[in-house]
Amino acid sequence: MDSLRGIESFVRAVEAGSIAGAARRLGISPAAASQNITRLESQLGVRLLVRTTRSLALTDSGRVYYQRVGLLLHELNAASEAVSELHDEPRGRLCVAATAAFARHVLAPLIPAFNRLYPHISIELMATDRNVDHVRESVDVSIRIQPALEEGLVARHIARVPSIFCAAPEYLAVRGVPKAPEQLQEHDCLVFRFPLDGRFLRWGFVRDGELFYPPVRASTISDDIDTLARMAVAGAGITRLGAFIAAPFIERGELVELFSPVGTGAAVAEIEPLDFYFCVGDRHQLTGKVRAFRDYLLEAVPPDWRAP
Template identity: 40%
Template sequence: MTMILLGAAAAAPIGKRMDHRFELDNQARLRFNLAVMEQIGLDRLTGIIAFARSASLGSYTAAARSLGISPSAVSKSVQRLEERLGLSLFTRTTRSLTLTPEGRDLHERALRLLREAEEIEQAAVAARSEPAGTLKVTAPFPIGVHLVAPALPRFRERHPGLSIDLRLGDRFVDLIEEGIDVAIRVGELADTRLISRRLAPHRLGAFASPSYLQRRGTPVHPDELVRHDCVNFRFQSTGQALRWPFQIGGRTVEIMPNASIVTDFSDAVAAVLVAGGGIGVSPTYIAAPYVEQGVLVPVLQEYVVERSVITALWPESRRGNPNVKAFLVFLGEVFPSPTPWDRLLSARVGDK
């Protein structure tokens, strides 16, 4: 049937062919591309996937990590694809891959093909009512470790037929290309292919140990931080140190502390503070358990800023996916309003 349609279109004038082409509905287009992929053969399809992932991530190593295979396997798949096509798809250096003009064209086409294959799969999954299979979730390290991972056993008790693949890191991930079902991120990302839902405020607060404050005194205004030992966080993605935000006089002011200790891991900041290393800024969900234990104390709480939001993101193609639906319902329980960690800190400040 598809071949007859295409043949008829080919015999028609160009204008009519274009009109007829745009009359094909999405399902017909998806069925045609699926038939094309079936004819491609597994080896060639593997090469296209390896090439597309390498082009998007910039290296065979990153592509291999994403696909769960070895870098040499990715490299060989791409080389075989180049040999079959008689084209050079990458300009290679010891550190990176750069697409050739032919490679850029093929990359765009490959992404379209793979996204349509994803739509086909998700349409089939949406027809299933019960969550089953594997749910791929990505989150930043601190949110994943402190909030998501501890809740997963409870989620699996409800859905024993569903396994979880949790991937932690701050690297930007193309959810669609890497097959991620749900991403949890700080901030609201603008991508028309994704659906987002606000989960909770992402608040930063200043904290110190009781022993440090007894020894050095408690600041009552952010300006007094210049007389204190400060512990700061550095972003792994940019190498930049965190600017401490405070609400002063009705506006947000950012302060760059003269830090005596800097680390690129949020839990390390908390560990230094607990050990009496100074005053530091931390997400409230990390600091709250230490405050509850009495080993950290909030300071400058009247100047706390709601820096951003914690957001759930998922591809438009996953809208009807029962796995995603179940997990989003569960995330509403993990991130209630108000959150237990912010409720705890508010209560402690109110007790003073």
């Protein structure tokens, strides 16, 4: 048992980047986590970590050991959960990582009802636009848009969210209203950049069944979509937002929807939607609590977001 405590403290310290971070995840004091690791090192007869007041680094032995026990600890936890769920309702910690905007605007309002349905599940919500590592960061589920999918993940489509191009009335009064996607290159465009690899989220349209990406002039770039929304409201230019972000601004008259078929008779081109996926590291991670959260989301998202 002492060895298992040491292994868990060691693995969580590596994942969190600090012993204090490991202690928070385990619900123990930093001193206890440090003692667990020290006892493990004594039992193994090697040093696993180089610890200073500001940093934590793996030794060569620690790197080899972590590669072996990290996955084993994950499998052990999954096995314990699977057995307990045979006789009880889903329970335990559920770590969900989602894009910052989806976490803030979609998941946050939905989670309280899920908590009432499953009071024994404790959710940790990570709001981040970087791609998380399911194993290293102990993430059970990640919600990703299609461009952020990675090879090896098991992904299920959960939502097709309309994209909306919009700008402030003041901006459009001065610069004019673009009538076709090709006119975007004549405007100030507020563009989202993925923080992980620096790629832009391209502005896609569909015309006559063909997907195309018109050239745009990126006057402002940000890795936070809510920041771009606020800049658009302030009159900085045109931006592309998910419907769950744009709708309140449009309802209040702070932003005007562009390329809408309403009032024009027909759309010049359809706007490429944002597809969101429910991702796990492998099929073994589809535990009872993960399936419960997946099924809840599939029912909770608006009906018009459910792709055929």
